[in-house]
Amino acid sequence: MRKFWLGSGWKMHKTISESLSYAKYIKNYTINNKPSLSLFIVPPFTSLYVVSKTLQGTSILVGAQNMHWEDSGPYTGEISPLMIKDCGAEIVELGHSERRTLFGETDLMVNKKVLSALRNGIRPLICVGDTFTEKNISKAESFVENQLKIALQNVPKEYGSLIMIAYEPSWAIGIDGTAANPDYVNHMLSFIKDTLHKIFDDQVAELIPTLYGGSVNLQNASRYAEKPNIDGLFVGRASLEVKNFIEIIKSVESILV
Ligand code: PGA
Numbered sequence: 001m002r003k004f005w006l007g008s009g010w011k012m013h014k015t016i017s018e019s020l021s022y023a024k025y026i027k028n029y030t031i032n033n034k035p036s037l038s039l040f041i042v043p044p045f046t047s048l049y050v051v052s053k054t055l056q057g058t059s060i061l062v063g064a065q066n067m068h069w070e071d072s073g074p075y076t077g078e079i080s081p082l083m084i085k086d087c088g089a090e091i092v093e094l095g096h097s098e099r100r101t102l103f104g105e106t107d108l109m110v111n112k113k114v115l116s117a118l119r120n121g122i123r124p125l126i127c128v129g130d131t132f133t134e135k136n137i138s139k140a141e142s143f144v145e146n147q148l149k150i151a152l153q154n155v156p157k158e159y160g161s162l163i164m165i166a167y168e169p170s171w172a173i174g175i176d177g178t179a180a181n182p183d184y185v186n187h188m189l190s191f192i193k194d195t196l197h198k199i200f201d202d203q204v205a206e207l208i209p210t211l212y213g214g215s216v217n218l219q220n221a222s223r224y225a226e227k228p229n230i231d232g233l234f235v236g237r238a239s240l241e242v243k244n245f246i247e248i249i250k251s252v253e254s255i256l257v
Pocket of ligand 1: 168172177213215235236238
């Protein structure tokens with residue numbers, strides 16, 4: 001059975017009470033979800049605990065948007081893997097393009113975070129993706145390949161089954177972004193899968209889901225979900241209203257077995 005991942009990333013949105021209403025609403029809706037669908041929600045740190053508590057006992061996983069690689073220490077303003085785990089996070093989003101471009105996160109930092117997440121039993125959702133510059137000079141593949149190779153450096157293969165990858169080109173994300181063509185995403189995820197086969201062995205690489213994120217909405221979600229290499233979608237803006245996210249869930253579910 002094909003398993004499909006569908007996540008909602010809230011970025012810097014929602015107070016605790018707004019998060020709580022969202023979590024309560026989605027909890028009631030998702031009781032009868034298809035088992036082939038794996039839902040996850042990635043709230044801001046401040047809402048992580050309440051969202052995890054509210055969704056406890058459901059199949060919806062909760063993730064953090066970032067973390068430091070050390071378990072504790074003199075890192076003012078940072079949040080550690082132990083802290084996000086303590087708040088109920090089972091996933092951590094790492095290397096999102098906003099972290100890379102606005103906050104100077106490098107491939108090496110992403111690698112340290114990936115290793116730390118795995119050591120702590122947290123699933124890293126590693127975001128990779130090209131910018132306009134690489135896309136325009138047809139360097140998207142080599143750019144993403146390099147990001148993947150560095151992010152996954154020294155990862156022991158027994159941790160492979162915890163890893164998730166999201167292809168999120170920065171030109172597709174946000175209010176100024178243009179949703180990538182589903183065939184193009186399918187191609188890029190096939191390339192990413194091939195790269196994972198080179199980094200790990202076939203058995204491990206086949207366990208790693210490859211998702212897409214960037215201007216996914218109700219109109220286009222099922223067109224992505226139909227593509228064989230797209231194992232999931234990570235939705236930003238269009239999922240901030242819980243009712244909209246539920247409509248997206250329904251449209252994806254309608255084409256899942
Ligand atoms: P968007 O964000 O859906 O608002 O474009 C996606 C993302 O950054 O993951």
